[in-house]
Amino acid sequence: MQEPREGNPPRDLTLILGATGKTGRRVAARLQALGVPVRGVSRSSDLPFDWNDDTTWAAALDGVRHVYVSYSPDLAAPGVQPIIASFAHMARDVGVERLVLLSGRGEEGAQRCEDTVLDIGPRWTVVRASWFNQNFSEGHFLPGIQQGTLALPAGDVREPFIDVDDIADVAVAALTSDGHEGQIYEVTGPRLLTFAEAVAEIGAATGRPIEYRRIPTQDYVAAATAEGAPGEIADLLRFLFDTVLDGRNESVEDGVQRALGRPPRDFRDYAQQLAATGVWDQPRSPEAVVRRLIDEAFNQGRTEVIPELVHADYVYRSPGEQVDGATGLQALVTGYRTAFPDLHVRIDELVATDDTTVTSLTLTGTHRGDLLGIAPTGKPVEVHAMVRSRFRDGRIADEWELLDMQSLLEQLGVMELSS
Ligand SMILES: NC(=O)c1ccc[n+]([C@@H]2O[C@H](COP(=O)([O-])OP(=O)(O)OC[C@H]3O[C@@H](n4cnc5c(N)ncnc54)[C@H](OP(=O)(O)O)[C@@H]3O)[C@@H](O)[C@H]2O)c1
Structure with a gap:
């Protein structure tokens, strides 16, 4: 990632938090392609940034003009709002002009963080996203798809899955151009799909039968815990599947169209493109x-x-x-x-x-x-x-x-x- 030269550098960096994640990585790549100097950080970067250690924040913000915030694990987790508030104050105090916060739909805790950010920086921007398409190809759902059965505690509820490439495009627009100040972009895909329908789309694209199986939340959480997920992640999974997936987000919104002047990507397009890469093929030793x-x-x-x-x-x-x-x-x-x-x-x-x-x-x-x-x-x-x-x-x-x-x-x- 580009860094300013030695001496008295101009304050022209864009800081990407969660730079190795699904959205941060894409935002950084797009900005670099535009020639924007970028500093990408996470716990594992050369200049480490940890949400749980505020002594790492000042160095990350040094020389920074704009910021993309992807909080991990989730803005809706208990105790996150004060962390976001401290970071937002620090960002405002060093003169950050544009800040884009990635948020989640239908989550009270996330919306408290959105309110805090827009209160501290009224000209900043929120991107409130539905479930990502890429959970099926880069996230926890990938091994199930590869092995031919995805088992989740989601029933007939429909979700307007959003492509993270669309999220990255919206974030980059808000970080690099005027007109997005104070906006909350509720970004969804163009179509509501149940999890079973999404898996069927992937099956059709790969030409391989992939089964969707609904399982009780407690079984899903127990399996995640057995694989090493800590208690706070287990609580988060329960909240995401039992509370957020209760039908409250069963609607398509126009955030991508409003921010970019174009419609969002359809899940079928995503499934077909990803199938061609072989990512969903059965793993070989x-x-x-x-x-x-x-x-x-x-x-x-x-x-x-x-x-x-x-x-x-x-x-x-x-x-x-x-x-x-x-x-x-x-x-x-x-x-x-x-x-x-x-x-x-x-x-x-x-x-x-x-x-x-x-x-x-x-x-x-x-x-x-x-x-x-x-x-x-x-x-x-x-x-x-x-x-x-x-x-x-x-x-x-x-x-x-x-x-x-x-x-x-x-x-x-x-x-x-x-x-
Ligand atoms: N997945 C969805 O469907 C969905 C939907 C709506 C909203 N969201 C929101 O999206 C965000 C996750 O974004 P993402 O999918 O781009 O991320 P991701 O792919 O899960 O990657 C997480 C990123 O955060 C970093 N990270 C993890 N723990 C950290 C910590 N304690 N301090 C600093 N950095 C840390 C990771 O790198 P290191 O491991 O190197 O630190 C990585 O770069 C969450 O806030 C979530 O609520 C997700």
Whole structure:
């Protein structure tokens, strides 16, 4: 993220709170694309920001002109209003001009926070959102969808699911242009859907049957607790499913149209686009993914499988080399197979955890094409390598490889044998 230069920086930063979250990440990316200097913070950023530790707030606000506030876990949680009030006072006192607060519909506690913010900064803006589409693809509902059954304590109540890309567009408009001062934008999608209907839309988009099952709230909360959710999150889940989903939000609102002059995105459009990314496919084990990459891409030369196996943000590193994305890896594999058309990669050992593999490999082949500027020598080679692969959403996200380059160069005769 861009930061001002040393010295006496102009106060031109936009601070994003919750910058690694579903909305914050998108708001930051949009602002950066517009050339707006951004400081994105959360508990895990280089400059840490923690809602529960107000000694971290002043540094985050230093040099800041505008702020996007996504509170975590939820504005409606007990005891949040005084925290929001303290932060809003601090922001006003350092001269923050535009502040956009992300809020939730039908939540009394959230609306107390909205009132507090607009009281302290009457020209600031509230984006009051319905349930996010992306809960199904980036949130807690994802594993259920991937495994073919989503079980939630929601019955026939209908919800106008909103796309977080629309929320980010509204927030960016309010942070960068006039005309949004003092507004409360109630942002919803264009259509009411039950949770079962939303899941059916995802099933239709993926072409895979996905079941929706209604379960008692107590079972859902007990399962979340067993997975490590603390008591306050358990209370929040009970409140969200039993209180907020009582039908009070069964209406479509025009916040996106009012803020942006265009309609919001339909859930079907979201489902179709996400299905094409493979995010809802059944998860494969890291070991199976690595074996497919080596067998199909390296050994059979079928580099077209690579986009299915690696994450959109894929990065490969080895000493002195880095390639990015599926296309970078495709070029790397093609380069190897051009240099060694009979390339064979053998897995000697593969150790896997839930999200990481370490593989020891032996590469054999005959040097018949250019390799790192070395003209073909016709020599057979046998080289050992180790690769550490990390996984995200069932795909390889980053890899680090150590290949015995010295041995390779010795076998090609371009380097003296070491004594
Ligand atoms: N999901 C929905 O359907 C929905 C609907 C309406 C409104 N909302 C509201 O949206 C907000 C959540 O936004 P989101 O979905 O963009 O977030 P998110 O995806 O849940 O991510 C949470 C963000 O907040 C940070 N964070 C967590 N605890 C923190 C703490 N104690 N101090 C500072 N930062 C913290 C996280 O990073 P670190 O872990 O690195 O700190 C992360 O960047 C909540 O206020 C919620 O009420 C959600």
